[in-house]
Amino acid sequence: MIEFNNVDLGYGKNPVLTSLNFNIQTGDFFGIVGPNGAGKTTLLKAILGLLKPIKGEIMFPDHGKGYRKMIGYVPQHASVDEIFPITVLEMVLMGRYEKIGIIKKPKEKDYEIVKEMLKNIGMENLASKNYRELSGGQKQRTLIARAMVGEPNTLILDEPVEGMDIHGEITIMELIKSLHAEYKLTVILVSHDLNIVANYVKTLSIIDKNTLKLGPVDSMLSEETLAKVYGIKVKIANISGQKAIISKLNE
Amino acid sequence: MNDFFINLEFFKYSIICSLLVALVCSYLSVYIVLKRIVFVSVAVTQVSSAGIALAFITGLNPTLTSLLFTFLGVAIFSTRFAERRLSNESIIGMGFVVASAITILLVSKSAKGIHEIDDLLFGNVLVATPYQIYLMAIIIVCIFIVHFLFYKKFTSITLDFEMARTSGMNARFWELMLYLTIGAAISIGIRTAGNLLITSFLIIPAANGLLISNKIRTVFIIAISVSITSACIGFFLSYILDLPTSPCIVATLFIILCLTLPFRFLKTNL
8 A cells, every 4th residue: 555644746845735534445546647747756756665754654565665576667658768788578577676685696596587478468478578679558568567576466557558459558557457466466557648547447536726636537527627738628438338528629 | 020029028018908998899889879879979089088188287087087976067068958949969069069178178278288288189008017017907898897797777768768757766876877887987987098099989889789789788789899800800901001090990890890881771672
């Protein structure tokens, strides 16, 4: 569980998000959405321990100070510098480095875990391929595998389907969903794509006017709330059991 | 050509110095190019030159002064400033030009003047003594031990700094360690090899390796091999053509880089 106790987040003395009081429950599939510049990345950085709160405390009661080793972080695939010559296997193995120890070399067990994870995400045939030669979706799967081999109990993803076509989006989201179920992971996902988030997360948090509102996805996704947050009228349709959020351009 | 081998005894210390500088700088060049901190290394080299210039006019120990200045430069340039109105790049650029100006101002007050600017730019092989070589060898061995033991840390922070931080690693500490080893390599070589050669060894060999190979370990091997080969060929050419040594080595590094371009073209298009 992750607890936010009266937390203010921001840069310098300028708060971006204020009075955050909420919990992310163990095993939840937690989505964070909000307009551009609302503070999604700020909130993510705080959970990852990259940004200290201006006020209040973020607690990890299940893990204490060792919480970072229990978090698997998946950055946007575009943030990994492709100038680095590295194979898929080597990239995923990097996720084991903190488990292996400072001076020790990777052992057979580490390679087995990496190969098993590559198999799980359908990348075993690409293990020796250079990372920069992969498609966007394959890169994202590689980064998910890298986060997973560290054996985390919480997976945090920053815009996991950014820049992907519809097939890539569904493939990645289905992969995250299956990992969430198979490994009983807590998943925290930041995305600007409401349609993706609406159909996968259990708890939805919406950042609006320096603060955060959250609840079960069905109760949070109302046309009134979205219109207020995004400043545009929307229609939420149910098509064959899937939610579709459509903007009403002419209203 | 026979003269060269006859006079080899006379040059042996300077050749050993050049090879040691080539070895350590080309190894570190891989991190410098991959981490996109080429300009940091150029600025730190210039700050190191300012340290040597100060030693010229004050009579202080050049290696120690250079080391102090270099570590100061490393501390400044490796800091990620929170100031949003100025980019780190512009701070490094300012550091470079200010260090260049200080160097020129300091040597202009020196009795030897222009000759010392030559020494700073192109190095001075005459200061290559057995003591200098032992000192260089010890520091280089220390740098390689640190890099051998903490290879995983250095590759992690080079590939993906944010991921390294989120994994629980003290990424800022390991980044500072990387910068310090780069600074130490610059300091020990600047007096003998000079600004021009050090900067070249910190950039070109890695570029060569990255053009040829897709494997990081092979990139290290190519970078080291290219720089040592260039140092040997450049030294030989400077002797037989009666040209300054550093520019000859730099020209050789560049020619070898150009020769690899067709290989790269064939590899990607066939």
